[in-house]
Amino acid sequence: MDPVRSVKIKGNTVPMKRRILVVEDEEKLRRVLELQLASAGFEVEKARTAEEALKVADRADLVLTDLRLPQMDGLELLAAIRRQNSQTPVIVMTAFGTIETAVAAMKTGATDFLLKPFSLDHLMTVVGKALEMRALRDENLQLREELGRRYAFDNIVGRSAPMQEVFATIMRVAPTRATVLLAGESGVGKDLIARAIHFHSPRRERPLVKINCTAIPENLMESELFGYEKGAFTGAMNSKPGKFEQADTGTVFLDEIGDVPASIQVKLLRVLQEREFERLGSNVTRHIDVRVVAATNQDLRAALEQGTFREDLYYRLNVVPMNIPPLRERKEDIPFLAQHFVTKLGPDTGNRVRDVTDAGIVKLMSYHWPGNVRELENVIERSLVMCSGERLDAADIKLEMAPRSRAQADQADRFLPDGLTLDQYEQDLIREALRRADGNKSQAARLLGLTRNALRYRLTQMGLES
Template sequence: MMARILIVEDEEKLRRVLSLQLESAGYEVETAGSAEAALRMSDRANLVLTDLRLPAMDGLSLLQAIQRQNARLPVVVMTAFGTVEIAVEAMKKGAADFLPKPFSMDHLMAVVRKALEVQSLREENTRLKEELGHRYRFENIIGSGPKMQEILASVLRVGPMRTTVLLCGESGVGKDLIARAIHHHSPRSAHPFVKINCTAIPENLMESELFGYEKGAFTGAATSKPGKFEQAEGGTVFLDEIGDVPTAVQVKLLRILQEREFERLGSNKTRQIDVRVIAATNVDLRRALEEGNFREDLYYRLNVFPLTIPPLRERAEDIPVLAENFLRKFARELGSQVEGISEAASQKLMAYHWPGNVRELENAIERSLLYATGTQLQPEDIRLDHAPRRAVPGSAGNGNGSAIVNDFLPEGVSLEEHEQQLIREALRRAAGNKSQAARLLGLSRNALRYRLSQMGLE
């Protein structure tokens, strides 16, 4: 049975045009000329398509009223008045998407399909939680604990959809593997999976790398070249470290997500593209929003289906299974006689805090095999990198929780001055390379650029 869509529009002609378009696509359609009438009909709808400017009660008020009645009912807002900021405000208040007027019928259908896909995901969420007792297994992904079971269940559910996914988590937790699992469990699995490391591409080359260029677009462009998005046609683009994308490129990414179209560098020809986008970040994008380094509308386009991958220290129950898996892998590669891990060695692994997450565990097992002399790994075989944990304010003190100033900041130096000294030293060590300096400081490239501009060094 096709979904039922409720159109709320006070202009009768447009209401009729939208109704005919959706009915021709097989949807059941109901229409209302006011918000008050829509509220009486919304309980029969699977999706509401409403104008923001309505008589009496406006579209934002209607959105909030519908959410009070049924928080799961998706609402797509249309607006020809005001600015995009109004539409972003609607998405903050729970709108599934927005359509800036005038819009094409193809754009309308794409937005409706996406909103219904997300609704389907939410409706089945309860059923999936009941199935979390089952241990999902994926190639190269191991997780028996409840947190990873929930992640893998979400992968199975979102995989078949076109929905944009935002993967969040610390470096080394396996965001790349989760992205590949989503692609593998999708109808696009026979098509390319193209990974783009946004940190590794120089800022001045990023636009041409992502979107391609035409012959003569810049000095040295002897031939035309397709970009990463064109290479992924029909498949999946994985944007790793999305927080490092420059603002100018963010505008083009937003257009691809919203319109499914772009132009190559040096070309006026608009190209259509059919790709699914999965993005990943190990930084707080909301902080980037506050600093003005990340577009708010792009954030909401990416954050349709967010998945936070837990760090290894929060799922210690998975460490023994992961360690055994890595041991078998490296024992074959190294020709080692080691066949297992002793209980004491396993306890040592579980007691460690793993700042580098699964990637660090994998490296530790490979290194430990080189030291092992028996058929089992023993505690003395396991050589861990005991890097100091990140300092926590107030953790060093005089016994009552107050920090000792001389152990926290250099004497006579303010927090702002100390931060600037660290930034200058990182730039010195990186020979002026901002990307490398940002990695030394644990910042995104855009966050470092923001701080440099505040220091007057940009």
């Protein structure tokens, strides 16, 4: 447990030492405890009696008290503290042979106890654990409080710092015509953000045209994007405007921009620079007024280095870069997203679920979310169908297909799952290992019985590492 925590004072985050109140009548022990805690980085306050302690207990982050004290004893002190403030962790110290008093103390609301004599090492473990629990409870409290405040922008949910930054950037750039480049893994919300930019712009009444650059085969791409004239190619019976023309005075959303073939990259560059193009089979230059938002789930800089993406186009696109971190890097958004999806999807599944239990949230927060918010949405939807109560609990939440136990897997089962190739199966196993290792590659490699280099090689092949 970090002895220093951050507190907000008038909007500024200030580091502050955690304060521990030591209540011990025996001079020598008091001194030892003080030295130990102070050298661990805590601020220590001392009291010789319970009466003295009560006067300052409310400003302590943790109270460490002896049970046998001169007048009012430790148990009474504990009870008094619980009446004052139920949250402060209180650890009681008691001598061997008086375990009953320790039990009584736990019943009165002690957080933990230490049996004398105890090692300083054990003391630190118990103190750390108590503070950790306290911090968790504070966090939950804060989360609940914030739920009542602003945690979303339109339908985009996010309380984390990077998401707050995303909201601010949307507000800042929406009124302009500046080109925006959204970068982030699949499922982080790029589509949602592109829409928000359009609908907060002066173009909101005009068309928003999405072009998925992966979905269109290369030979059809030019005509899709820029249109064609009658007779431009066999089968072109009529002329047809392309997506850019359809989006005139509106916004074009170029999704998966990293997949645009080189031949089209040149033409995009011209649209971005000059706002002009020609239809296929025509020599009439057309001028348009479009705002471009592009998105990519690849690292475009790597593509630049490999020469598969034009540098000039990259700089034209990257006027306002927005990076949306994967969900596992902003886990504090998970409780809000989960609540959002329960509220949004609940009515459709026709059940009575209103929210998620603390245990449910903990389960959701400890998962790696390779598919990001999209995967979270799917998991919640699936769980809602299974849930019969009013609150989604850990047991209702199925994160993935439960792995079959080794004993159950008979010879017939020991082959590839239906419809998977060996490569896909291997990739699944690698993803699962990464998830279990919480993204730690050395640990994932160990789980798979691979060297770190062998794993890296496979990740590169999967496009997960450059």
